[in-house]
Amino acid sequence: xxxxxxxxxxxxxxxxxxxxxxxxxxxxxxxxxxxxxxxxxxxxxxxxxxxxxxxxxxxxxxxxxxxxxxxxxxxxxxxxxxxxxxxxxxxxxxxxxxxxxxxxxxxxxxxxxxxxxxxxxxxxxxxxxxxxxxxxxxxxxxxxxxxxxxxxxxxxxxxxxxxxxxxxxxxxxxxxxxxxxxxxxxxxxxxxxxxxxxxxxxxxxxxxxxxxxxxxxxxxxxxxxxxxxxxxxxxxxxxxxxxxxxxxxxxxxxxxxxxxxxxxxxxxxxxxxxxxxxxxxxxxxxxxxxxxxxxxxxxxxxxxxxxxxxxxxxxxxxxxxxxxxxxxxxxxxxxxxxxxxx
Amino acid sequence: xxxxxxxxxxxxxxxxxxxxxxxxxxxxxxxxxxxxxxxxxxxxxxxxxxxxxxxxxxxxxxxxxxxxxxxxxxxxxxxxxxxxxxxxxxxxxxxxxxxxxxxxxxxxxxxxxxxxxxxxxxxxxxxxxxxxxxxxxxxxxxxxxxxxxxxxxxxxxxxxxxxxxxxxxxxxxxxxxxxxxxxxxxxxxxxxxxxxxxxxxxxxxxxxxxxxxxxxxxxxxxxxxxxxxxxxxxxxxxxxxxxxxxxxxxxxxxxxxxxxxxxxxxxxxxxxxxxxxxxxxxxxxxxxxxxxxxxxxxxxxxxxxxxxxxxxxxxxxxxxxxxxxxxxxxxxxxxxxxxxxx
Numbered sequence: 001x002x003x004x005x006x007x008x009x010x011x012x013x014x015x016x017x018x019x020x021x022x023x024x025x026x027x028x029x030x031x032x033x034x035x036x037x038x039x040x041x042x043x044x045x046x047x048x049x050x051x052x053x054x055x056x057x058x059x060x061x062x063x064x065x066x067x068x069x070x071x072x073x074x075x076x077x078x079x080x081x082x083x084x085x086x087x088x089x090x091x092x093x094x095x096x097x098x099x100x101x102x103x104x105x106x107x108x109x110x111x112x113x114x115x116x117x118x119x120x121x122x123x124x125x126x127x128x129x130x131x132x133x134x135x136x137x138x139x140x141x142x143x144x145x146x147x148x149x150x151x152x153x154x155x156x157x158x159x160x161x162x163x164x165x166x167x168x169x170x171x172x173x174x175x176x177x178x179x180x181x182x183x184x185x186x187x188x189x190x191x192x193x194x195x196x197x198x199x200x201x202x203x204x205x206x207x208x209x210x211x212x213x214x215x216x217x218x219x220x221x222x223x224x225x226x227x228x229x230x231x232x233x234x235x236x237x238x239x240x241x242x243x244x245x246x247x248x249x250x251x252x253x254x255x256x257x258x259x260x261x262x263x264x265x266x267x268x269x270x271x272x273x274x275x276x277x278x279x280x281x282x283x284x285x286x287x288x289x290x291x292x293x294x295x296x297x298x299x300x301x302x303x304x305x306x307x308x309x310x311x312x313x314x315x316x317x318x319x320x321x322x323x324x325x326x327x328x329x330x331x332x333x334x335x336x337x338x339x340x341x342x
Numbered sequence: 343x344x345x346x347x348x349x350x351x352x353x354x355x356x357x358x359x360x361x362x363x364x365x366x367x368x369x370x371x372x373x374x375x376x377x378x379x380x381x382x383x384x385x386x387x388x389x390x391x392x393x394x395x396x397x398x399x400x401x402x403x404x405x406x407x408x409x410x411x412x413x414x415x416x417x418x419x420x421x422x423x424x425x426x427x428x429x430x431x432x433x434x435x436x437x438x439x440x441x442x443x444x445x446x447x448x449x450x451x452x453x454x455x456x457x458x459x460x461x462x463x464x465x466x467x468x469x470x471x472x473x474x475x476x477x478x479x480x481x482x483x484x485x486x487x488x489x490x491x492x493x494x495x496x497x498x499x500x501x502x503x504x505x506x507x508x509x510x511x512x513x514x515x516x517x518x519x520x521x522x523x524x525x526x527x528x529x530x531x532x533x534x535x536x537x538x539x540x541x542x543x544x545x546x547x548x549x550x551x552x553x554x555x556x557x558x559x560x561x562x563x564x565x566x567x568x569x570x571x572x573x574x575x576x577x578x579x580x581x582x583x584x585x586x587x588x589x590x591x592x593x594x595x596x597x598x599x600x601x602x603x604x605x606x607x608x609x610x611x612x613x614x615x616x617x618x619x620x621x622x623x624x625x626x627x628x629x630x631x632x633x634x635x636x637x638x639x640x641x642x643x644x645x646x647x648x649x650x651x652x653x654x655x656x657x658x659x660x661x662x663x664x665x666x667x668x669x670x671x672x673x674x675x676x677x678x679x680x681x682x683x684x
Binding site for chain 1: 479483484486586587595596598599600601602603605606607608609610611612613614615616619620622623625627
């Protein structure tokens with residue numbers, strides 16, 4: 001079996017260190033069952049990548065390959081595969097408990113893969129799967145919002161905390177398409193402009209008092225809050241701003257236990273979104289990720305949704321991966337950074 | 343304007359003390375706007391009553407009247423009232439920020455009142471409003487369960503922690519009617535029997551390991567958890583037992599901040615239920631409580647739902663109110679205790 005190139009790490013080192021990611025060779029895996037073997041053409045770096053790398057404090061015996069966004073071509077299929085065939089162009093985010101997309105070839109379960117958009121560049125495509133899955137599940141599964149009922153959603157308000165990040169700029173667009181009034185947060189001139197260009201109706205500054213700013217816009221409370229920045233930091237503002245019987249969803253985790261009781265008088269609902277849950281637990285609704293990515297592909301090709309790509313590096317190698325991680329680690333990234341061979 | 347009798351307290355004293363509740367006279371209130379003036383015939387004591395009384399550590403200038411369950415007759419209506427008229431028999435739980443039902447007459451907003459069941463005794467009726475509203479909102483608003491879709495709910499499992507209490511025995515019945523598989527917790531022979539007689543499919547002991555017991559029943563996880571006992575005490579079991587993408591609702595509050603992050607890998611959803619939220623904030627959907635109580639009245643009269651009354655005291659006076667509070671404070675109450683003049 002031929003080898004393939006991969007990029008990995010064995011433990012957390014400063015991203016400037018040239019061993020923080022290194023290239024190595026390992027056997028090209030074989031597709032069995034529901035798996036597709038995909039030749040990776042473009043991949044993106046998300047905050048989850050830097051989190052996993054930096055969280056690897058003990059040295060691993062074998063290099064770990066991460067990366068959870070890919071555009072590529074199916075080169076082989078397992079015997080149970082029914083949705084795709086060799087030669088298909090696909091995009092997907094992958095699974096948390098399996099090797100990632102920072103390699104020449106990659107195995108992925110067909111049930112979490114979508115047909116790639118046809119009218120976008122490889123880099124534009126690779127920028128979208130993780131953030132669109134996260135957004136779709138957060139807004140349209142974890143919050144009681146029906147994407148296909150924009151009339152019903154009209155007049156309902158969502159506050160998106162951190163509107164200019166990868167998920168934030170996808171969420172701003174999808175919430176806008178769903179008919180919601182979108183209040184997104186941003187703090188710099190360039191992030192404010194980016195957020196507005198992705199469909200935010202209002203922009204407020206998350207470095208200043210969110211409650212006062214939202215009130216000044218004429219909203220006493222909001223129907224939904226999508227928290228993408230720092231749950232602990234914004235908790236008291238979230239409690240103040242959520243509508244009675246309102247709904248909150250967060251992707252960030254919390255550093256310390258939360259005073260959840262503060263939400264009780266308003267009987268507010270709190271949900272986590274973790275895009276990996278379905279594949280991690282292999283839930284019966286795992287196939288819904290195929291359906292979501294198929295919807296996203298249609299929206300992208302129809303020009304209703306645009307890629308949030310903001311920075312492209314070529315080719316996929318350790319140096320570019322280190323540079324992309326450094327960008328994401330800066331916490332100043334706007335939209336997405338993609339590394340591509342195309 | 344004539345006076346009316348009421349029962350109240352000025353500060354927390356041991357319930358055995360004969361001044362812990364005392365009778366006094368105050369002006370009979372007048373119905374304006376959406377209010378009904380109701381002659382109270384029966385009232386119940388819930389854990390919220392003992393909580394409020396015991397939480398009143400500073401002496402109040404005027405006696406406070408609590409009580410959140412009533413069966414009575416409408417004796418006057420405000421000028422905006424459209425749902426009821428004088429002479430109507432009604433049942434309701436009332437509002438947290440207004441005087442309670444432990445008085446001869448009581449003002450209540452018509453939008454949170456239902457037409458009383460016709461085939462039950464006053465005590466049976468007064469046992470039901472607070473717990474049925476709490477249950478209905480918890481299961482069918484805060485959890486994504488459709489009461490009217492028993493076929494769709496078949497095979498879905500709810501774990502009800504504290505199945506024999508007031509809310510627990512109402513929730514066991516309504517969950518069963520909705521087609522769910524009900525696992526209720528109880529620990530004593532009499533509470534186990536009570537819970538089974540209210541429709542529990544399985545009973546597990548909340549004084550022993552809930553996880554092991556639920557696994558032993560053949561369920562690796564459950565779709566829904568309704569927590570009615572002690573959120574902190576059962577938190578780790580809840581985290582273990584909830585299904586990926588599952589839903590939890592609690593009515594009890596939490597003594598200390600919760601490690602909500604433990605739910606993140608499963609992207610589980612957490613909701614509070616507080617029956618008073620709608621009237622407290624006067625939300626646009628406040629009228630939904632009228633609709634819920636109307637459904638409950640129909641179910642009670644049709645014999646599909648039974649009152650959870652377990653203990654009746656007569657008449658409504660301070661001595662009986664003290665005795666009812668002592669019972670609820672014991673934390674061993676099964677079903678409901680009602681005090682009635684009928």
